[in-house]
Each structure stands twice: as structure tokens, then as C-alpha cells.
Amino acid sequence: LQSSSAPSSRRSEVASSLRSNIEEFVRRAPDFYADLGIADLDEKHAKIVGAAYEQLKDLERASRNFRSWSAQSDMTVPGQLSWAGIKANGLSLSLAKYIYAKTLKRSAYEAVGASIADDIAVLKMVGGSDLLRENPVHLTPGARDFYFVEKTSVSTRWLRYLYLLRQIQAKELLPEAGLWVDVGSYYGGLQGLVRKYHPKVRMVLVDFHHQLCRSYVYLKTLYPDAEHVFPDQISAFQDLDSLPPGTIAYLPARSFDLISEHHADLVSNFFSLGEMRRSVFESYYSSRMFRSSSRSYIVNRVVSSPFFEGTYDSDISMLDYIRHGQRVLDFDIFPMHHYMLIERKVLGTTRLRNVSSPYFEMVATPSDEDRVTNNEK
Ligand SMILES: C[S@@+](CC[C@H](N)C(=O)[O-])C[C@H]1O[C@@H](n2cnc3c(N)ncnc32)[C@H](O)[C@@H]1O
Numbered sequence: 001l002q003s004s005s006a007p008s009s010r011r012s013e014v015a016s017s018l019r020s021n022i023e024e025f026v027r028r029a030p031d032f033y034a035d036l037g038i039a040d041l042d043e044k045h046a047k048i049v050g051a052a053y054e055q056l057k058d059l060e061r062a063s064r065n066f067r068s069w070s071a072q073s074d075m076t077v078p079g080q081l082s083w084a085g086i087k088a089n090g091l092s093l094s095l096a097k098y099i100y101a102k103t104l105k106r107s108a109y110e111a112v113g114a115s116i117a118d119d120i121a122v123l124k125m126v127g128g129s130d131l132l133r134e135n136p137v138h139l140t141p142g143a144r145d146f147y148f149v150e151k152t153s154v155s156t157r158w159l160r161y162l163y164l165l166r167q168i169q170a171k172e173l174l175p176e177a178g179l180w181v182d183v184g185s186y187y188g189g190l191q192g193l194v195r196k197y198h199p200k201v202r203m204v205l206v207d208f209h210h211q212l213c214r215s216y217v218y219l220k221t222l223y224p225d226a227e228h229v230f231p232d233q234i235s236a237f238q239d240l241d242s243l244p245p246g247t248i249a250y251l252p253a254r255s256f257d258l259i260s261e262h263h264a265d266l267v268s269n270f271f272s273l274g275e276m277r278r279s280v281f282e283s284y285y286s287s288r289m290f291r292s293s294s295r296s297y298i299v300n301r302v303v304s305s306p307f308f309e310g311t312y313d314s315d316i317s318m319l320d321y322i323r324h325g326q327r328v329l330d331f332d333i334f335p336m337h338h339y340m341l342i343e344r345k346v347l348g349t350t351r352l353r354n355v356s357s358p359y360f361e362m363v364a365t366p367s368d369e370d371r372v373t374n375n376e377k
Helices: 008-027 032-037 043-055 059-064 083-089 091-102 106-125 129-134 156-170 189-197 209-222 234-238 278-285 288-292
Strands: 147-149 152-154 179-183 202-207 248-252 266-270 295-301 327-333 342-346 349-353 359-365
Touching: 008 059, 008 209, 032 043, 032 209, 043 209, 083 091, 091 106, 106 129, 106 147, 106 152, 106 156, 106 342, 106 349, 129 152, 129 156, 152 156, 156 189, 156 266, 156 295, 179 189, 189 202, 189 209, 202 209, 209 248, 234 248, 278 288
Parallel strands: 179 202, 179 266, 202 248, 266 295
Antiparallel strands: 147 152, 295 359, 327 359, 342 349
């Protein structure tokens, strides 16, 4: 969808189709407005879910900004003026952001540029140069935060998705029509990329309703002809094996039980389990889905809340992800955004700092005890 360069009649057609996609998703999700009732919801997500419900009252605005509702976005990009940026955000906002980034917050924005340069270098190091070139983020639905560099456009989050896609490919984590379950899939950016290169993969996105709604808007725009499975299609989730190739299915977090005893070719969680309270973490991580799926791919914090900076309302650490008997195929520091410096107040002073904990990346297979045998399939 090249909405930023489309004439105004085309733009209003696009806006109305985004609005009707939101309405359709809400209609097909019986418990859409019940996520604040999820037991043990952590503070960060209770706020985000509440704010998203508020934002949905203005459907016009929610559809325009569907990629950056409620304190979540494609993450900061360096100050830059471009036609595409002006078309997506308007002249005054683009100019104001540019001046802010070049004057008052110059060093903070230079640090963002340096981090993006490092991320690009890592992506190239793992063989992702073609993916970088083939996927300019400003041409994807709803993109508003982007930065032109290296004859393409990127954002911090988009570079994360390109890296994850590259790893999924290089480590052959998904068979041709394999089943992939991702918990915490946000607006579906990674799913959109995986679908482009692996059109037969069957994917299940697990998240809060408002995030699934954003994913539906995003993925339906990209793949209007795909089979999209809504939360009210319970029987499809009860029989995951019979999902047709290329299916994109949206499962609300509160209904994870429907699939928790199944297994997949790949189960993943990126930047999410480590933000949950222990009971919620356990409801996912102890499930058969996480224990028995052929591969698990996890990127999370070494320590969710270090003692000197209580970042998340969670006491999870890297130790909680290690299972007895599990075979760890890869374990390392997650390299993307690793050198990022963010201006923030910690211990009474404000300055540029790294995040309170690094992130680890782990690919594993089940223990012998948890492995699913052919007879059980
Ligand atoms: C920091 S974002 C990361 C998003 C995405 N995986 C990425 O790497 O860009 C955390 C995601 O986890 C989701 N999330 C948080 N708590 C959750 C829960 N209890 N069940 C399912 N998803 C959850 C959030 O809604 C959000 O989409």
C-alpha cells in the first residue's frame, strides 16, 4: 500500500477500508473489550490496553495511526526531512520533529542514528543485505516513522523484524507450510515479512484484542486474499493441524488455552514474556505449545527488572527460560539495538543510557520427555 504517494480520493478510499477492517475485527471478536479483566495483567499492559480502548472511540484517528496506538510505535528514527515523511505526517509535524531532533535533542537523535547504523551492520553480517534492500519500511501499510539510508528506508523496529526474518530463514525454523505460533505479535510486522517469503506458512498471532486488530488491519491490507481466521472461529483454533496453507489466524491472549496443549513447528516470543508477571509467563511458558513445539525462538531480557532500575512489573530472568533436558541450538546476546542509548532519568540523573538489561536470543528444541512423537501427532 503506497498510501503516502496516493491522490486524495485514493487516500480516503484507503482510510475507509482501514476503518471497516477495524469494525469487522471488533465484530468478529466477542470479548474485544474484556482484556482489562485478564488476571494478573502487568502495569504496563493494563495502561496500554486501557489507552487503546480509549483511542478506538475515535475510529478515524485509530485507523490513521493504527501502527502507533497507545505508547507503542515503530520506535524513534533520526531527524530527517523527506517527501515521503511530509506526505505521511504533514509539513508542520515533520518540520517540528526535524528541528527538535537537530537542536534541543541533537545528541539523543544522533545516538538513534548510530544505533541504526550498528543494526544495519549486524543485519549485513548475518546475510540480510537483500532483505534490507527489498523491504523499505515507508512502503508498508500505515508507516509513519522511517529513515532513508542505504538506498532503502528503515525504523528501529523494522530492523529487528528483518533480523528475525533472516534468522528464521538461516536457521530453517519453518518448513514450507509449517505452523508458527507467535505470542506478542504487536501489529504483525514480522508476520507480514515472513508471509512474503514463505506464503504457505500457517501463522497464529497471540496478543491482546487491540493488537490483533492492528495486525488484522495491517495484514489484510498486505494480503487481502489470504485466509484470515477471526477470534470467533473457535473450531479453527481447536484443530490447528487442519488450517489451510497460508492461513493467518488471530487468537486473543485470554483464549490461549484453546491451543496451549497443541504443538507447532515454531513457537516464538520476542520482547514480551519478560514483561509479564510470573503467573502469566508460566501460563505460556509451561504450556505444551512452548514445551513441545519442534523449535522455540525466544528473545527476551536477561533480567526483566534489575534491582537498580525496576523496568518492568515482573521478576522473570533468563534463568526462567532454561528447561531441564532441552537442547539449546543457539544462545547469544540479541545484537539488534544492543548499542542503543536512550536519554532517560535513572538514579536521579538524566543522560544517555543503555537499557537496564541486555536481551538474549535462544533457539531450542524440546527435551526427550516433551518431544512429540509421530504417534501423538
Ligand atoms: C514490547 S512488545 C514486542 C512486540 C513484538 N514481538 C516485537 O518484537 O516488536 C510486547 C508485545 O507483547 C504483547 N503482550 C504483552 N502481554 C501479553 C500477554 N499477556 N499475552 C499476549 N501478548 C502480550 C504486547 O501487547 C505487545 O504486542
